[in-house]
Amino acid sequence: MRKMLSSGVCTSTIQLPGKVAVVTGANTGIGKETAKELARRGARVYLACRDVQKGELVAREIQMMTGNQQVLVRKLDLADTKSIRAFAKRFLEEEKHLHILINNAGVMMCPYSKTADGFEMHMGVNHLGHFLLTHLLLEKLKESAPSRVVNVSSLAHHLGRIHFHNLQGEKFYQSGLAYCHSKLANILFTQELARRLKASGSGVTVYSVHPGTVNSELVRHSALMRWIWWIFSFFIKTPQQGAQTSLYCALTEGLEVLSGNHFSDCHVAWVSAQARNETVARRLWDVSCDLLGIPVDWLMMAAGPKRSLK
Numbered sequence: 001m002r003k004m005l006s007s008g009v010c011t012s013t014i015q016l017p018g019k020v021a022v023v024t025g026a027n028t029g030i031g032k033e034t035a036k037e038l039a040r041r042g043a044r045v046y047l048a049c050r051d052v053q054k055g056e057l058v059a060r061e062i063q064m065m066t067g068n069q070q071v072l073v074r075k076l077d078l079a080d081t082k083s084i085r086a087f088a089k090r091f092l093e094e095e096k097h098l099h100i101l102i103n104n105a106g107v108m109m110c111p112y113s114k115t116a117d118g119f120e121m122h123m124g125v126n127h128l129g130h131f132l133l134t135h136l137l138l139e140k141l142k143e144s145a146p147s148r149v150v151n152v153s154s155l156a157h158h159l160g161r162i163h164f165h166n167l168q169g170e171k172f173y174q175s176g177l178a179y180c181h182s183k184l185a186n187i188l189f190t191q192e193l194a195r196r197l198k199a200s201g202s203g204v205t206v207y208s209v210h211p212g213t214v215n216s217e218l219v220r221h222s223a224l225m226r227w228i229w230w231i232f233s234f235f236i237k238t239p240q241q242g243a244q245t246s247l248y249c250a251l252t253e254g255l256e257v258l259s260g261n262h263f264s265d266c267h268v269a270w271v272s273a274q275a276r277n278e279t280v281a282r283r284l285w286d287v288s289c290d291l292l293g294i295p296v297d298w299l300m301m302a303a304g305p306k307r308s309l310k
């Protein structure tokens with residue numbers, strides 16, 4: 001049963017000396033295993049974590065296991081746009097390149113709460129936080145092309161809807177659905193970003209993934225989910241297996257033509273009708289820019305002369 005639920009292995013043998021990668025939420029779960037494999041292949045890997053102490057422990061562990069000393073920890077709290085901007089500012093100052101951005105961090109089923117900027121927590125961290133981070137790092141990705149962005153979404157997007165009149169969950173909130181909505185937003189962002197990147201001929205490609213059902217700390221906010229995870233822990237994927245599809249999208253040669261697609265078990269996967277709706281994707285893009293105070297045409301602007309961080 002585990003084999004059935006755990007198929008999909010990244011078989012690319014590509015090595016990454018001289019390449020630079022950022023993995024959000026890399027101190028545990030799928031992100032940690034993704035970062036470890038990128039380090040094993042010789043990349044300089046930035047663990048973008050909200051808890052720097054946890055991150056440092058993991059960095060030491062990865063350095064020991066891989067022999068790669070180029071594993072660095074930087075503070076990133078996706079629930080605070082000031083922290084996202086501070087992370088990006090420091091990264092842009094210290095790094096010439098960015099080849100791989102893995103937008104992996106996520107929260108699931110947390111009680112109703114808001115980010116420092118007043119966004120509902122799931123939408124704020126899982127979607128808007130990564131949207132802003134990608135915006136701030138895009139110029140560096142373009143300069144480093146060919147480069148890739150991987151957005152970790154979920155099969156749960158099938159139950160998601162983008163309720164523009166209730167994006168912050170103020171009129172109605174259900175924690176499980178809030179997670180699903182944010183994971184749908186990850187796919188819509190991926191598709192819209194891919195469309196815009198193609199139009200600008202940037203050499204940056206973008207993919208969304210479902211990692212599978214993975215034994216990680218994601219279920220920490222729900223006693224029921226913790227219980228289900230515990231019962232089925234032997235059958236569901238290990239974090240290392242859960243990292244395979246992110247790695248596949250980050251590393252597989254020739255995947256550029258599939259930019260914008262969604263992947264599961266290292267194959268292109270079907271997404272819901274909502275997730276294929278270009279009108280919703282465009283509107284979500286505009287609304288996200290509005291909420292974050294960034295220009296809607298930021299992608300075109302990133303192609304022009306260097307701009308300071310707003």
Ligand SMILES: NC(=O)C1=CN([C@@H]2O[C@H](COP(=O)(O)OP(=O)(O)OC[C@H]3O[C@@H](n4cnc5c(N)ncnc54)[C@H](OP(=O)(O)O)[C@@H]3O)[C@@H](O)[C@H]2O)C=CC1
Nearest residue numbers: 025029030050077078079104105106154213214216217218
């Ligand atoms: N596990 C599963 O079955 C599935 C997971 N996914 C997706 O995979 C991704 C990784 O999840 P997984 O490894 O399972 O879960 P974990 O809970 O194990 O890891 C989530 C990571 O995100 C970080 N994070 C949470 N909030 C923030 C924040 N505000 N700022 C920065 N980092 C934050 C966590 O940091 P900290 O440790 O400090 O809390 C942690 O490092 C998520 O996007 C999730 O939605 C999708 C489908 C299924």
Ligand SMILES: CC1=C(/C=C/C(C)=C/C=C/C(C)=C/C=O)C(C)(C)CCC1
Nearest residue numbers: 005153154155156213228229232235236
């Ligand atoms: C019923 C059932 C399962 C439960 C699956 C669930 C509840 C999946 C939830 C996935 C989530 C929350 C993804 C996050 O993005 C298992 C464990 C596969 C084992 C087989 C039977």
